[in-house]
Structure formats: structure tokens, C-alpha cells
Amino acid sequence: MKPASFEYYAPRSLSEALEQISQVGDDGGKILAGGQSLVPAMNFRMAQPTALVDLNGLPELFYIHPTDSGGLMIGAMTRDRVVELDDNVKLRAPIIPECLHWLAHPTIRNRGTFGGALAHSDPAGQLPVVAASLQFNFKLQSKKGERWVNADEFFVSVYTTCLEADEILTAIEVPALSKHAGTSFQQVSRQSGESALVGIATIIELDTDGKIKNGRIAYMGVAEKPVMATEAMKLLKGNKPTDDLIAEAIHGTVTKELDPGADIHASVEYRRHLAQALGVKSVREAIARAAK
Amino acid sequence: MSDLINIKVTVNGKIYERSVEPRMLLSDFIRFELGLGGTHVGCEHGVCGTCTILFDGKPQRSCITFAVQADGHTIETVESLGTPEKMSPLQQAFQEKHGAQCGFCTPGILMTMTAFLKENPHPSEEEIREGIDGNLCRCTGYQNIIEAVKLAADNMDSKS
Numbered sequence: 001m002k003p004a005s006f007e008y009y010a011p012r013s014l015s016e017a018l019e020q021i022s023q024v025g026d027d028g029g030k031i032l033a034g035g036q037s038l039v040p041a042m043n044f045r046m047a048q049p050t051a052l053v054d055l056n057g058l059p060e061l062f063y064i065h066p067t068d069s070g071g072l073m074i075g076a077m078t079r080d081r082v083v084e085l086d087d088n089v090k091l092r093a094p095i096i097p098e099c100l101h102w103l104a105h106p107t108i109r110n111r112g113t114f115g116g117a118l119a120h121s122d123p124a125g126q127l128p129v130v131a132a133s134l135q136f137n138f139k140l141q142s143k144k145g146e147r148w149v150n151a152d153e154f155f156v157s158v159y160t161t162c163l164e165a166d167e168i169l170t171a172i173e174v175p176a177l178s179k180h181a182g183t184s185f186q187q188v189s190r191q192s193g194e195s196a197l198v199g200i201a202t203i204i205e206l207d208t209d210g211k212i213k214n215g216r217i218a219y220m221g222v223a224e225k226p227v228m229a230t231e232a233m234k235l236l237k238g239n240k241p242t243d244d245l246i247a248e249a250i251h252g253t254v255t256k257e258l259d260p261g262a263d264i265h266a267s268v269e270y271r272r273h274l275a276q277a278l279g280v281k282s283v284r285e286a287i288a289r290a291a292k
Numbered sequence: 293m294s295d296l297i298n299i300k301v302t303v304n305g306k307i308y309e310r311s312v313e314p315r316m317l318l319s320d321f322i323r324f325e326l327g328l329g330g331t332h333v334g335c336e337h338g339v340c341g342t343c344t345i346l347f348d349g350k351p352q353r354s355c356i357t358f359a360v361q362a363d364g365h366t367i368e369t370v371e372s373l374g375t376p377e378k379m380s381p382l383q384q385a386f387q388e389k390h391g392a393q394c395g396f397c398t399p400g401i402l403m404t405m406t407a408f409l410k411e412n413p414h415p416s417e418e419e420i421r422e423g424i425d426g427n428l429c430r431c432t433g434y435q436n437i438i439e440a441v442k443l444a445a446d447n448m449d450s451k452s
Contacts, residue, residue: 006314043356054361105426106426107351
């Protein structure tokens with residue numbers, strides 16, 4: 001239960017960090033953010049990075065800025081607990097504090113970071129599904145320059161993102177919510193702070209007649225990465241939502257698009273049942289909030 | 293073995309300078325380098341919560357932080373709370389309500405709830421339950437712990 005040896009770098013500026021990761025990234029060096037998932041994996045020796053570039057000493061990566069367009073720009077090292085309690089976040093993207101409440105425990109969120117939880121790409125993680133439904137944009141920097149990618153591109157598979165070995169996720173843009181949009185986050189887990197058996201993040205935008213103009217529904221815990229409920233959205237879009245329509249739409253996704261696995265905690269049937277129940281609950285909540 | 297790194301950490305108000313391997317966990321640093329055995333180590337992967345300390349005033353798990361990361365920072369451990377003769381209000385309440393039980397999870401719970409009561413001096417029972425949900429007690433006697441936190445809040449309130 002002790003980590004293997006590694007070289008430790010504590011850069012004092014982002015350019016220094018980019019230089020260091022460019023030197024060690026190809027040889028198994030990793031970025032250390034909050035370490036709340038990485039260090040446990042190192043203690044078990046499931047992860048044995050040869051070097052760690054620790055971003056905790058870079059104040060330039062800790063910030064939450066409201067953007068002119070009505071969204072948010074969040075520095076990758078901002079602690080999850082800080083994001084959870086931030087007034088701008090509550091106002092502009094209330095689904096984020098709602099989902100963070102489910103992410104482990106306050107003690108973990110005191111150290112864990114917003115960028116770290118996203119770059120970890122945990123298939124049962126809360127932030128990746130929220131990122132997929134709200135379409136977060138990710139700023140990836142390397143010594144060579146920077147690029148922006150969206151959530152569809154960023155999440156590749158289990159614990160895998162599109163980040164190259166020499167890149168650092170430095171900022172996350174949360175797009176503005178339309179005035180007529182509502183969001184909802186739901187999950188079921190065995191106990192508080194445990195990873196989700198199934199979870200869901202939904203955004204629904206209504207038009208002025210109360211019909212569904214647009215939306216995105218993302219499931220977690222049912223595949224290697226967030227799964228978009230495109231079947232459900234196909235049926236919902238352009239229609240006035242009724243309870244029957246919502247149930248039918250979610251049923252389409254649950255039967256055609258989700259292929260959950262079984263483990264000792266939940267059978268395939270139970271996960272499908274949860275996906276249906278949470279799907280209906282989440283879409284209804286998002287619609288009710290959008291109508292306000 | 294990788295090179296030793298010199299660090300300077302303030303623990304319970306005292307400055308310590310040591311040379312450590314990067315892979316040394318903060319929990320091991322506190323226990324074996326500084327000889328402060330009050331911080332317990334249970335699961336050693338961030339789940340059980342008994343290694344919880346205050347890092348710059350905020351509860352954090354010392355078993356999933358490296359000692360080198362504490363360089364220049366301030367740590368408080370359970371030893372900072374009080375002495376057998378002069379216990380903190382929370383420790384006093386734990387004694388009165390028998391919240392310690394076997395005592396293994398106690399240091400983590402005391403540190404977590406010391407910070408919790410500072411942030412939220414008048415917690416509801418629900419909030420207390422949520423506040424300790426990251427700390428496992430395998431005596432499974434959470435009831436006494438919750439009563440102790442409630443009593444501490446009441447006692448601190450009547451004094452202020």
C-alpha cells in the first residue's frame with residue numbers, strides 16, 4: 001500500500017510545468033492535480049507513473065470567471081468544493097453543484113479539482129456526464145501551443161481522454177444556458193459518496209409554445225464513457241412533452257442504446273430499470289425547470 | 293529510490309524541516325517522521341477517513357497526499373485539539389456521549405467535525421450525518437458520534 005518511486009516536479013509557473021511534462025510525459029510521467037483518484041491508484045500500484053508534475057503551486061490555474069456570454073470559465077485546478085459553493089456557478093450552471101454534491105465527500109472535494117475529475121474520465125464519474133450534456137469545452141495546452149476540444153472529443157474511453165502525453169488541461173469553458181433551458185442531475189448509488197450504479201445529466205430547452213426545442217441527455221455508469229440518449233431526444237424534439245411521451249422516449253434509449261454491464265452490486269436488469277426510472281425523473285425535472 | 297527533497301512544514305504550530313522521498317505519504321510523514329501517532333491509517337486509499345487532518349485549515353486525507361506537497365503549508369492533527377486535562381469542546385462531548393467507542397476512527401472524525409462546526413456552528417442532525425459521511429466507523433456506532441457533535445455544538449453555542 002505504498003506508491004512506487006517517482007521523480008517529483010513542483011513547477012512555479014505554467015510554462016515551467018509545460019516544459020517539464022514535455023520532458024517526462026512520453027516516459028510515463030503524469031500530471032498531479034488533486035490526486036484524489038491518482039494517489040489511491042498509486043498506493044495500490046495500479047498506477048506507477050515515473051514522474052509527477054504537481055500543479056498545486058500554480059495560482060494561475062485556480063479561478064472561476066463568469067464569461068460575457070453568460071457561461072463560466074473555470075481554471076482546471078479549482079477545487080471541487082470551491083466550485084460547488086461558488087455563487088456564479090450556482091446561478092449560471094446549477095447542475096454543477098448538484099452533481100458535485102454526489103462526488104465522494106466534502107473532504108475529498110476540498111482537495112480534488114474540477115479539471116482532475118474531468119481528465120480522470122471515470123465512467124461512473126459525475127462531471128463527465130454533465131460535461132457531455134452541457135457540452136463543456138476543454139483548453140489543452142502544451143509547450144507547442146494550445147487547442148480547444150469539446151466534450152465529445154475529450155472523453156475517449158475508461159480513464160482515457162484525448163489529452164496527449166505532453167498536454168495539460170488548463171481550463172474548462174461551461175457554455176451559457178439559454179433562458180428557456182432547464183437541467184437535472186440524478187443518480188443512484190449504494191451509499192453516499194459511492195460511485196453511481198447509474199446516473200444521468202439532462203438539459204432541455206423549450207420553445208415559447210412549451211414544445212421541446214432541443215436537449216441532450218447523458219448517461220453514466222452504463223458504458224466506458226458518457227452515452228448520449230439520441231433515441232430519446234429524437235422522439236422528444238419538436239413535441240409537447242407528456243408523461244407517456246417521456247416514458248416512451250427514455251424506453252427507446254434504454255432498450256436500443258444502453259448496454260450496461262453486471263457486477264456484484266447490480267444486475268443488467270436492475271441497471272436498465274434505474275436508467276428508465278432516472279431518465280424519466282430527470283427529463284421531467286429539466287422540463288419543469290425550463291418552464292420557470 | 294528517487295532523490296530526497298527538503299521540506300518545511302508547520303504542524304500544530306511547530307515548524308519541522310525534513311528530507312523525504314517524494315513517494316512518502318503525508319500520513320506516514322506525520323506518524324513516522326514526526327512521531328505524531330494520533331493520525332490513524334486505515335484503508336490507505338482515501339475511503340475510511342481516519343487519516344483526516346487539516347491542511348491549511350481544510351479537512352483532507354493525509355494518506356492520499358504526498359509529504360512533499362505539504363512543503364510551505366500548515367497542518368493540524370488531532371494532537372492540536374486538546375490534552376486529557378484540557379479537551380476541546382468536541383473531545384469533551386465525545387467523552388460524555390461515548391462517541392469514541394473503540395477509538396480507531398476518532399481522530400479523523402474529530403478533525404472533520406472540528407472544521408465542520410467552525411463552518412456550521414448550528415447544524416441540524418441531517419447536516420451532521422452528511423458531515424461525517426466520509427468517515428467510516430466499524431463499531432457502526434454512529435449514533436453516539438452524532439449525539440456528541442450535537443452536544444458540542446450546543447456547548448460551544450452557550451459559551452459564545
